[in-house]
Amino acid sequence: MAKNKSDLEKEILDYLTKHPNSSSTEVHEGLGNVVAIATIKRTLVLLLNKNFIDISGKGKATKYTISKGLDLLFTVDIATYFAKEIDERKINNSFDFNLLTEKLKEISLFTIEEIQLLDHLHNTFSKNISKLNENEYNQEFERLAIDLSWKSSQIEGNTYSLLETERLLKDKETAEGKTKDEAVMLLNHKVALDFVLKNPDYLSPLRVSAIEDIHSLLVKDLGIEKNIRNRRVGITGTNYRPLDTDFQIKEALREMCDLINTKDSVFEKSLLALLLLSYIQPFSDGNKRTARIVSNTILIQNKYCPISFRTVDSIDYKKAMLIFYEQNNISAFKKIFIDQFAFAVNTYF
Numbered sequence: 001m002a003k004n005k006s007d008l009e010k011e012i013l014d015y016l017t018k019h020p021n022s023s024s025t026e027v028h029e030g031l032g033n034v035v036a037i038a039t040i041k042r043t044l045v046l047l048l049n050k051n052f053i054d055i056s057g058k059g060k061a062t063k064y065t066i067s068k069g070l071d072l073l074f075t076v077d078i079a080t081y082f083a084k085e086i087d088e089r090k091i092n093n094s095f096d097f098n099l100l101t102e103k104l105k106e107i108s109l110f111t112i113e114e115i116q117l118l119d120h121l122h123n124t125f126s127k128n129i130s131k132l133n134e135n136e137y138n139q140e141f142e143r144l145a146i147d148l149s150w151k152s153s154q155i156e157g158n159t160y161s162l163l164e165t166e167r168l169l170k171d172k173e174t175a176e177g178k179t180k181d182e183a184v185m186l187l188n189h190k191v192a193l194d195f196v197l198k199n200p201d202y203l204s205p206l207r208v209s210a211i212e213d214i215h216s217l218l219v220k221d222l223g224i225e226k227n228i229r230n231r232r233v234g235i236t237g238t239n240y241r242p243l244d245t246d247f248q249i250k251e252a253l254r255e256m257c258d259l260i261n262t263k264d265s266v267f268e269k270s271l272l273a274l275l276l277l278s279y280i281q282p283f284s285d286g287n288k289r290t291a292r293i294v295s296n297t298i299l300i301q302n303k304y305c306p307i308s309f310r311t312v313d314s315i316d317y318k319k320a321m322l323i324f325y326e327q328n329n330i331s332a333f334k335k336i337f338i339d340q341f342a343f344a345v346n347t348y349f
Contacts, residue, residue, distance in 0.1 A: 051108055089239075091327065095241075148306070150186070229284045235281070238326055273295040277290055
């Protein structure tokens with residue numbers, strides 16, 4: 001018997017997995033009439049809004065089946081997932097081209113409620129910047145750029161504090177006891193963001209060569225290869241293995257660009273860039289940094305608020321990304337994206 005809403009949702013999804021194209025009455029009877037038919041119908045609507053199930057037919061002929069996006073969207077319990085050690089987890093350990101060519105093309109990544117929230121935040125941002133002149137906007141962008149440069153670098157192991165980052169980017173004053181590469185990494189972020197601000201349409205439409213240019217700005221003077229890699233790489237903390245030849249990687253990047261360019265939602269475009277560039281791992285290093293800048297460029301070119309990721313925990317960010325690598329599930333990372341967009345709108349500009 002279903003004890004709460006979450007239990008009932010799971011029981012309905014389990015039933016529809018085994019009995020696709022079922023009516024609400026069939027679901028009700030199949031679960032043993034444990035709750036009222038009205039409760040079943042309300043729960044089916046909730047599952048529809050979450051994009052967990054699909055609907056066909058009308059009226060009494062209405063049928064429900066599992067959505068192709070269920071595995072992508074269903075909420076994963078992070079603590080439970082990582083309670084298992086790396087070699088104990090059942091994962092998708094190789095790159096899935098179907099994710100780009102089929103699965104992500106056919107579903108909406110955000111629920112109706114999530115879209116409403118994001119649209120409300122975007123409208124708030126639009127009203128806020130309408131009151132700013134160009135100089136005021138640039139000052140706020142610089143503030144966000146410092147925060148993003150710091151957090152993006154911190155996620156990659158950089159030990160500069162936020163205040164040290166501010167002194168470096170504003171006054172070119174390096175912090176005592178830090179390596180030269182740490183300073184260069186931060187300065188490269190600022191260069192890339194300044195380039196984006198001056199050339200907001202550089203990635204519109206998104207194309208492989210432009211992504212390579214952004215990566216080149218981010219890894220300059222860091223001893224990192226700038227070209228698409230042609231060797232195998234491993235990712236710390238997971239047994240997932242990305243593609244390992246430049247031919248396959250370029251094909252995946254082209255498919256990714258096509259997918260993002262055909263999406264109507266700016267939020268979906270931005271989220272997909274964050275996830276997929278990291279998933280493809282096209283470069284020997286600097287992939288997630290490139291993903292964050294490309295994702296923000298998509299927001300900026302469409303006059304949406306960029307995201308600094310300032311308050312995200314680095315471990316939470318990495319865990320959410322690992323869940324996408326291993327399960328192709330976006331739920332944990334999508335939450336980070338929404339929370340950080342809300343933070344940015346309420347903090348900057």
